[in-house]
Amino acid sequence: MSKVALVTGGTRGIGAAIARGLKEAGYTVAASFVGNTAAAEEFREETGIPVFRWDVSSSEECRRGVDEVTQALGPIEVLVNNAGITRDRAFRKMSDEDWHVVMNTNLHSAFYMTRTVIEGMRERQYGRIINISSINGQRGRYGQVNYSTAKAALYGLTKALAMEYARRGITVNAIAPGHIDTEIVRSSSPELVASLLAEIPVGRLGTPEDIARCVCFLASEQADFITGSTITANGGTYLI
Template structure:
């Protein structure tokens, strides 16, 4: 029976690439999304992957969402915590709400989703959790104290939870992408983007499919000896 995987933020950008890659690896994938119903419908029509709507920052919504997926598809053995937002601004200009929103979704969502599947994974003695961090959580970034803090927190969360899950056959790892050619990066002004690319040793932006291959590797049945690790996929921009 195919493993069931949930990918949060799984219907667009890096999340879409991860959902498709896990599907192609033989898993039954549920793609979570926040609120863009039109995009979710288009994604399902194009990929055949079913979408489920809930807010990952809402603890009870995560419990209900996982329960719905399990009732329809079966026990969840794989979770990819990809959902994330940015609310950039310098400390001088950043409002408390921008801090709370980013921490609650980017970091709180990891806790909520892990909590929702943890008991089941322990009972079945198997699980794969992959959390999507960021190069900016490793190196910091001007105007992103909220985002960098959340992503840095993901790396600590990953190491701690990995220790709790190891004896139960649950691996917990992270991937720290660099600058990837997605809609979010496309919104960066061209002159700024040019400066970013100039700092990447391989001389280009990454592709979402490259992140997805890393996730698939960490989620594989054969990946049981890899846990508590962070895989940096950033073109050599930050060697951590």
């Protein structure tokens, strides 16, 4: 029986590519979403991947959502914490709401989701937790104090959890995408896209599939000696 993988924010953009990639790799995949029902239904019809709606920024909703997935598909053995949002603006104009909504969705959700699945992983002595962070959590970016802070915090979460659960057969890793060719980027001005390309030594934007391949590797048996690590997938934009 194939392992069950859950991808939060898994019906659009990078999340959708991750969900597709895991399905192609032989996993039974579930994708969560919260806002765009039409896009989620289109994704489900196109891929055959079941979709589940809940708000990952709510601890209670995460418990409910995981229960639904588990009842429908079985225990979750791979969790990809991908859900995220932006509320970009200069720090002096950033409101309390701008700060809290980004922290709740981009950081607190990873805590809620992981806490909900990890005891089952511990009992089964097996699990893969993969946190999707960002290049901007490594280097920062103008107008993204909230986003960069949340994404940077995921690295600490990843390392500490990896240390706690390494002897329980659970690996915890992160991925730091660079500039990726998503709907948001494609809808940007040509000048902005050109400026992003100018930052990338390999000369192209990343694709959602580039990130999906990283996830599939970290979820696989071949990666069972890798934990507490970050794969930096940015085309050479930022080297650490």
